[in-house]
Amino acid sequence: MGQVGAWWVRAGRGFVRACVVAAVALLVPCVWAAAVALGIRWGAGNPWSWVAPVVLVCGGTLGLSRPVCRTVRRLVERWTGTAVPDGYRQAPPVAQLSTGYWWNGFGYERTRRDALMDQRLRVRWKDPANWRDLRFTAVLPFTAGAVACLPPSGVVVAALGSFGLPVRVLGLLVAVACAPYAWRCLEPVAVRFLRPSAAMALADRVAELTAQRADATVAQAAEIRRIERDLHDGAQARLVSLGLSLATAEKLMATDPERARALMREARDGATASLTELRELVRGINPPVLGDRGLADAVRALALDSPLETTVEADLPAGLDPPIESALYFAVAELLANAAKHARATRARITLGQDPTGLVVRVEDDGRGGAVPRADGGLAGLRRRLAAFDGTLEITSPEGGPTSMRVRVPCASS
Amino acid sequence: MRIVVAEDLYLLRDGMVRLIEAYGHQVVATAATGPETLTALLEWRPDVAVVDVRMPPTQKDEGLRAALAARREVPGLPVFVLSQYVEQLYARELLADGSGGVGYFLKDSVFDADQFIDALERVAAGGTAMDPAVIAKLLSSGTSHRRLEALTEREHSVLGLMAEGLSNQAIGQRLFLSESAISKYTTSLFGKLGLTDDDSGNRRVLAVLAYLNSP
Numbered sequence: 275m276g277q278v279g280a281w282w283v284r285a286g287r288g289f290v291r292a293c294v295v296a297a298v299a300l301l302v303p304c305v306w307a308a309a310v311a312l313g314i315r316w317g318a319g320n321p322w323s324w325v326a327p328v329v330l331v332c333g334g335t336l337g338l339s340r341p342v343c344r345t346v347r348r349l350v351e352r353w354t355g356t357a358v359p360d361g362y363r364q365a366p367p368v369a370q371l372s373t374g375y376w377w378n379g380f381g382y383e384r385t386r387r388d389a390l391m392d393q394r395l396r397v398r399w400k401d402p403a404n405w406r407d408l409r410f411t412a413v414l415p416f417t418a419g420a421v422a423c424l425p426p427s428g429v430v431v432a433a434l435g436s437f438g439l440p441v442r443v444l445g446l447l448v449a450v451a452c453a454p455y456a457w458r459c460l461e462p463v464a465v466r467f468l469r470p471s472a473a474m475a476l477a478d479r480v481a482e483l484t485a486q487r488a489d490a491t492v493a494q495a496a497e498i499r500r501i502e503r504d505l506h507d508g509a510q511a512r513l514v515s516l517g518l519s520l521a522t523a524e525k526l527m528a529t530d531p532e533r534a535r536a537l538m539r540e541a542r543d544g545a546t547a548s549l550t551e552l553r554e555l556v557r558g559i560n561p562p563v564l565g566d567r568g569l570a571d572a573v574r575a576l577a578l579d580s581p582l583e584t585t586v587e588a589d590l591p592a593g594l595d596p597p598i599e600s601a602l603y604f605a606v607a608e609l610l611a612n613a614a615k616h617a618r619a620t621r622a623r624i625t626l627g628q629d630p631t632g633l634v635v636r637v638e639d640d641g642r643g644g645a646v647p648r649a650d651g652g653l654a655g656l657r658r659r660l661a662a663f664d665g666t667l668e669i670t671s672p673e674g675g676p677t678s679m680r681v682r683v684p685c686a687s688s
Numbered sequence: 689m690r691i692v693v694a695e696d697l698y699l700l701r702d703g704m705v706r707l708i709e710a711y712g713h714q715v716v717a718t719a720a721t722g723p724e725t726l727t728a729l730l731e732w733r734p735d736v737a738v739v740d741v742r743m744p745p746t747q748k749d750e751g752l753r754a755a756l757a758a759r760r761e762v763p764g765l766p767v768f769v770l771s772q773y774v775e776q777l778y779a780r781e782l783l784a785d786g787s788g789g790v791g792y793f794l795k796d797s798v799f800d801a802d803q804f805i806d807a808l809e810r811v812a813a814g815g816t817a818m819d820p821a822v823i824a825k826l827l828s829s830g831t832s833h834r835r836l837e838a839l840t841e842r843e844h845s846v847l848g849l850m851a852e853g854l855s856n857q858a859i860g861q862r863l864f865l866s867e868s869a870i871s872k873y874t875t876s877l878f879g880k881l882g883l884t885d886d887d888s889g890n891r892r893v894l895a896v897l898a899y900l901n902s903p
Contacts, residue, residue: 542799549796553773563775566742566749571777578776583831620834 284454289429291353291457292422298345299419302411305334339407343468346414350464353457361470361478363401365393402473410467418460425449425456490662504555512548516541560600569599573606573624580622581614582639588626590633591685598683601663602626602635608656609637609679617641617677632684643675689713689735689812694725694751695770696743700795704738707798711805722750729758729765736791736812741771741778752778764789766811771795774822776829783816783897791817791853810853816893817853826851826900835881843877846870851896 309327316323347358366379368389375382376389380396383389398404428449432442470478523537556562564572570588577584606624613619619641627634647653647669657667665683691713695701698720705715717732719725721744729737737758743750755767768791769782782790791811797819798804807817826832827848836844842863849859856870863870878884883895 546796546799549772549794557773562742562773563777565747567777575775575777578780578829579825581828581833583834 281454285450286453288454288457289425289449291349292425292453294349295418295422295457295460296426298342298349299414299422301342302335302338303415303419305338306331309334335408335411339404339411342411342414343407346410346460346464347468350461354461356461356465358464358468359470360403361406361474362403363397363477365397368393402471402477406468406471406474413467414463418457418463421459422456425453428452486662489658493659501555501559504551508551508555509548512544512551516544516548519544561603564599564603569594569602570626572599572603573626576603576607576610577622577624580610582610582619582622584610584622584624586624586626589628590626591628594633598633598663601659601665602633602681602683605656605660605667605681606635606637608652609681612645612652613637613639613641613677617643617645617675619675619677628685632682635681635683636678637681638676638678640676642673643671643677644673645669645671645677645679689809690716690732691808692717692719692725692728692732692734692737694719694728694737694743694754695740696720697740700740704798707801708738708805708808711801713805721745722754725751725754726757729754729767730761733762733765736766736768736789736808738768738770738808741769749778752781756781759785759787763787764814766814767791768793768808768811768817770797774819774825776822776825779818779822779826780901783894783901786894786898788816788894789814792822793817793819794821807853815853816897818851818897820848820852823848823851826897831902832900838880839877843873843880846873847877847896850874850893851900853893 309330312330313324313327316326344360347360351357368376368378368386370376370386371382375384376386378389378393380393383392426449428445428447431437431445432449434442437445519537519541523534523541526534526537561572561575563575567575568590570586570590573588574586577586610622610624613622617639619639622637622639625634625636625638627636645653647657653667653669660667660681660683663683665681668680668682669677670679671677691708693701693704693708693715695704695718701718701720705718708715716734717728719728723745725737725739725743737755739751739755741749741752743754752769755769759765759767763785764787766789767782769778770793771778772795774792774794779792782792789811791807793804793807797807810817827836827844836847839847845863846859849862854862856867856874859865860867860870881899883899
């Protein structure tokens with residue numbers, strides 16, 4: 275009894291859904307039909323009577339295609355849980371320039387409102403998704419729409435008095451039998467025809483690369499500024515003071531040899547300190563051992579210096595691109611430092627290897643876990659830097675540990 | 689002593705030669721590239737060779753490789769490696785054959801000329817001399833750190849100086865302690881680490897370094 279009841283519930287729900295799908299799918303065909311009816315009513319022979327219907331058809335189709343697609347997407351997600359990405363072009367932010375004008379990515383406008391309106395129209399007009407939406411609006415009535423029409427039309431046939439009893443019973447049977455299934459056609463159709471096209475995927479990729487390039491340029495400029503500041507405040511200043519000490523010592527040599535000697539010792543200490551600073555700076559830019567020995571040995575050197583008991587297993591191809599080596603080296607350095615600092619681990623294992631998709635670096639520790647990338651944190655920064663190489667960072671760090679971090683970079687050398 | 693100096697930067701090479709000659713030692717040959725270094729080492733068989741790590745033609749670790757190759761040909765050939773940076777990895781490679789006659793220092797070490805020449809002489813005599821920076825890294829790395837937890841602070845610093853290659857007498861001078869006090873510390877720390885202190889010379893240094901370097 276319960277099963278039959280459940281079936282009726284499903285049939286009822288399916289019937290409502292089929293009606294909704296049919297209504298959405300037939301919206302645009304209805305506009306066309308209305309336009310044709312209007313044209314015929316005004317006089318099929320007179321070309322002037324078709325002007326308004328053509329305008330109605332064009333405007334209606336263009337204007338309704340996006341709302342229809344949005345509705346279908348929302349229905350599919352709500353009923354089946356399948357998310358179909360829309361891939362609509364996003365408007366870039368509008369900025370006011372020092373001249374007082376507003377720049378919206380296409381042109382200058384006097385007010386913010388004008389800039390936003392102009393931008394919305396242009397983004398909407400030039401969006402490659404428009405073509406896909408139009409195609410979908412054309413495909414929908416003939417596929418999911420036609421199938422979804424079955425239950426409602428069966429009921430209509432049963433309700434109308436103009437047919438004989440057998441036909442009306444048959445209509446009711448068809449309606450009831452296919453009610454739970456008729457709307458399901460919507461999902462495959464939406465997945466097939468409503469996802470972003472290749473051109474849109476390409477456009478997205480271009481936008482992504484543009485953003486990455488901007489990121490990389492900003493990061494590079496910041497890095498150069500940091501190096502300049504370090505040199506200016508560190509080594510340069512120390513060398514000036516060293517020269518001063520030596521000049522004073524030279525002057526005092528004859529009159530006060532004891533003070534001259536002290537000054538020279540001071541100068542020597544200054545030279546040692548500036549060398550130490552320069553060494554740290556160089557290590558931060560490009561660790562010498564990486565240039566000398568390549569990634570595997572550089573990571574071994576890193577493991578030896580780490581306060582954790584660290585083992586390294588390496589199976590890497592020869593001749594990796596230096597930028598990728600450097601990115602992976604600094605990634606391992608950061609992950610290892612995190613393991614020591616935040617995870618309170620005592621042991622770590624680093625595995626460097628490759629699989630068919632590219633290079634894979636794993637850093638595992640026995641710490642307390644719970645690592646979550648925060649918006650401005652080190653892990654998020656690491657992800658951003660890896661993104662420049664299409665690299666990814668997977669984090670597996672349950673509360674209580676252990677933590678396993680996996681860095682993947684598509685291989686450029688192969 | 690007969691010394692070979694291998695360094696690619698002219699100013700540094702010249703300065704080094706002058707410093708060494710100022711202490712009454714003789715520089716028999718100089719080299720400016722990796723292959724030249726290997727040839728000079730094998731041809732002159734010096735009492736000790738001062739070798740830079742990074743050298744032409746590749747500007748990678750040519751000097752270190754030449755030194756290691758020469759030591760494979762002539763086991764125990766004393767080399768004193770100078771570098772702008774120190775790596776435990778390179779220290780391990782130099783010590784790997786266990787025959788001594790190895791020095792590994794930052795270039796800054798020449799600022800203290802007395803200690804530099806002293807270390808150079810120690811290496812020439814078949815001893816071992818390590819930069820304090822190398823030893824500090826060695827003592828603080830994962831495995832060592834755990835093993836050395838039992839040591840007192842004073843024993844820890846004695847162990848460090850011992851690993852640098854200093855004799856009990858020299859350690860005593862650095863720490864302002866008597867030689868007998870130092871030997872008391874060494875006996876106790878060797879006991880804690882489970883090593884036997886049957887020698888106070890180079891074998892002891894090598895044993896300590898091997899202990900610290902073992903995985």
